[in-house]
Amino acid sequence: MMTTQAVERATKAITVFIADPLSEDGIYPLIQESELNLNIITDTGLTQSQLIEKIANVDVLLVRSQTTVTREVIEAAKNLKLIGRAGVGVDNIDLAAATEHGIIVVNAPDGNTNSAAEHTIAMMTALARYIPQAFNTLKNGIWDRKSYVGVELKHKVLGIIGMGRIGVEVAYRAKGQRMKVIAYDPFLSEERAQELGVTKGTVDEVCAAADFITVHTPLLPETRNLINKERFAIMKDGVRIINCARGGIINEDDLYDAIVAKKVAGAALDVFITEPATDHPLLTLPEVIATPHLGASTIEAQESVAVDVSNDIIKFFKTGTVTNPVNMPSISKEKLAQIEPFFGLAEKLGQFLIQVTTEAVKELNISYAGDVANFDVRPLTANAIKGLLSTNHGTHVNNVNARYLAERIGMNINEHKTTTAKGFTNLITVEIKTANETHTVAGTLLNGLGARIVKVEGFVVDVIPAGNLLYVKNTDKPGAIGRVATKLAEKDINIATMQVGRDMVGGSAVMMLAIDNIVTAEDLQYVAQLENIDEVKAITL
Ligand SMILES: NC(=O)c1ccc[n+]([C@@H]2O[C@H](COP(=O)([O-])OP(=O)(O)OC[C@H]3O[C@@H](n4cnc5c(N)ncnc54)[C@H](O)[C@@H]3O)[C@@H](O)[C@H]2O)c1
Ligand SMILES: O=C(O)[C@H](O)COP(=O)(O)O
Numbered sequence: 001m002m003t004t005q006a007v008e009r010a011t012k013a014i015t016v017f018i019a020d021p022l023s024e025d026g027i028y029p030l031i032q033e034s035e036l037n038l039n040i041i042t043d044t045g046l047t048q049s050q051l052i053e054k055i056a057n058v059d060v061l062l063v064r065s066q067t068t069v070t071r072e073v074i075e076a077a078k079n080l081k082l083i084g085r086a087g088v089g090v091d092n093i094d095l096a097a098a099t100e101h102g103i104i105v106v107n108a109p110d111g112n113t114n115s116a117a118e119h120t121i122a123m124m125t126a127l128a129r130y131i132p133q134a135f136n137t138l139k140n141g142i143w144d145r146k147s148y149v150g151v152e153l154k155h156k157v158l159g160i161i162g163m164g165r166i167g168v169e170v171a172y173r174a175k176g177q178r179m180k181v182i183a184y185d186p187f188l189s190e191e192r193a194q195e196l197g198v199t200k201g202t203v204d205e206v207c208a209a210a211d212f213i214t215v216h217t218p219l220l221p222e223t224r225n226l227i228n229k230e231r232f233a234i235m236k237d238g239v240r241i242i243n244c245a246r247g248g249i250i251n252e253d254d255l256y257d258a259i260v261a262k263k264v265a266g267a268a269l270d271v272f273i274t275e276p277a278t279d280h281p282l283l284t285l286p287e288v289i290a291t292p293h294l295g296a297s298t299i300e301a302q303e304s305v306a307v308d309v310s311n312d313i314i315k316f317f318k319t320g321t322v323t324n325p326v327n328m329p330s331i332s333k334e335k336l337a338q339i340e341p342f343f344g345l346a347e348k349l350g351q352f353l354i355q356v357t358t359e360a361v362k363e364l365n366i367s368y369a370g371d372v373a374n375f376d377v378r379p380l381t382a383n384a385i386k387g388l389l390s391t392n393h394g395t396h397v398n399n400v401n402a403r404y405l406a407e408r409i410g411m412n413i414n415e416h417k418t419t420t421a422k423g424f425t426n427l428i429t430v431e432i433k434t435a436n437e438t439h440t441v442a443g444t445l446l447n448g449l450g451a452r453i454v455k456v457e458g459f460v461v462d463v464i465p466a467g468n469l470l471y472v473k474n475t476d477k478p479g480a481i482g483r484v485a486t487k488l489a490e491k492d493i494n495i496a497t498m499q500v501g502r503d504m505v506g507g508s509a510v511m512m513l514a515i516d517n518i519v520t521a522e523d524l525q526y527v528a529q530l531e532n533i534d535e536v537k538a539i540t541l
Helices: 004-011 048-054 071-076 095-100 113-128 131-139 165-176 190-196 203-209 229-234 252-260 299-319 333-356 378-390 402-408 480-490 521-528
Strands: 014-018 038-042 060-063 082-085 104-107 157-161 180-184 212-215 239-243 264-269 288-290 363-370 412-418 426-433 438-446 450-456 459-463 468-475 495-502 508-515 533-540
Touching: 048 071, 060 299, 071 095, 082 299, 095 104, 095 402, 104 299, 113 131, 113 165, 113 212, 113 239, 113 264, 113 288, 113 299, 131 288, 157 165, 157 203, 165 180, 165 190, 180 190, 180 203, 203 229, 229 252, 252 264, 333 378, 333 426, 333 438, 333 450, 333 533, 363 378, 378 402, 378 412, 378 426, 402 412, 450 508, 459 495, 459 508, 468 480, 480 495, 480 508, 480 521, 480 533, 521 533
Parallel strands: 014 038, 014 060, 060 082, 082 104, 157 180, 157 212, 212 239, 239 264, 264 288, 363 412
Antiparallel strands: 363 426, 426 438, 438 450, 450 459, 468 508, 468 533, 495 508
16 A cells, blocks of 8 residues: 555656666666656757756756766756766766755766776776777788787786775786786775785876876866876886776876877877867877777666666655765765654754744854764754754755755854763754854654753753744743743633743743744734743744
């Protein structure tokens, strides 16, 4: 039997727009999905303006590397919730624009690792033995054995820049060819290098020591032109270069000059700064061999990346979570399960505070104490911010864009963790600071009983964070509570529960009332005028 939620979902079609060729077998999870009402459209090879025209009502956009998902595309896509990249590199997607609009971007980082590593080794071998050049000559009817005397890989030094998924797989295979490997990656520790059987070096050390150099980093501001004329200058004469990662990591003009100057004996390129690259100066050089971005083009890799991204789309619409997020914290299923129960509480605490203050929030301090401090709390902070912004923020706020939107309006966000929760198993305390005010609220998750607000402005209370609440600040004087109750009764407002707290006898006090009705501004004014009442706020959670 379908749940109510499932029925609701089933009535609204989710349009999935596939803009690049994907494996039919890979998208099978989408095709056979029956609970979600998926409307799958495949329309590939579109120009930017054609894509912009077609994207208005699309919920999910699925691409490989051909389609550039620009800010214009994202802003034209009024319904877009998720962009799926069936592959690793997301440099063709404007991540900042996606994040700003609360659109989650997912990729498929593992599915093509093996294919890309195998392609790199194939390119290196082909480069060392002039296989494409010799094949071309032979196809032209010439049996030329003299021009194509190559070099062995055995005992040569392979320099690997970028020791992530693909770099490591290339290292394993190169060692199988009995090459020596020297590698650089900012995250490569000495222990890991030893475990992999590679020598750890700086970029310059790798460049100076290697007979072959292969790059396996993403294209980032720090990796653009990583291999440039200064680095070619420190390389061995006759070095060979391989790029199966991204065009631009190696400066193409400098590579051209280094080949012409015979500093570099040859280059094997699968990727270019601008693709398709059919008319590239590098392709005119006999020392250059190339493939048209084929690193991930195997039946296995294409099926695998499409399956991964399809499963993430389904997971997102069924559970609100994904396995491979690019623009929000990546968190394992197990870790997500630990913090998911706190999602609602964190959001309610944010919602509570935004209704207590009337001023712009400049600072958010969120402290996690007890059990919850042992978890990855970044998604919880995002939820608290979401709660804080959701009441009066024009843009649709979600976990993806919450932090970005808060920082854009100049909010300073601080997270703090401590394992001691003073009487609670877990405690989340949220403090906001405005130009003139500071407000705090704390909540806990009670085993089997759900969420509770347990402190407001430092006063101990016990309130279920749901429904209509009345928050009253008063001076602890006899009759204050009675007068509030009487006034509410006069306005026909029924009190469901009431919690009071005070700092000392006759000092400052708070009342937290759960009420059955929504109070009007006039009702609030009515209560606020009472003797010893300092402040009254209506809060809906
Ligand atoms: N040609 C293809 O078809 C093809 C296929 C798959 C992947 N790729 C590309 O290959 C690249 C690597 O993919 P991956 O899956 O191994 O990614 P990955 O994220 O697993 O690894 C990238 C590594 O680069 C390292 N890195 C980041 N900045 C660096 C820097 N300044 N210097 C040195 N290392 C740095 C990171 O620490 C990380 O270990 C990506 O650009 C990806 O898009 C291309
Ligand atoms: O980053 C990647 O995954 C590769 O470059 C593969 O790109 P593709 O999906 O366009 O083949």
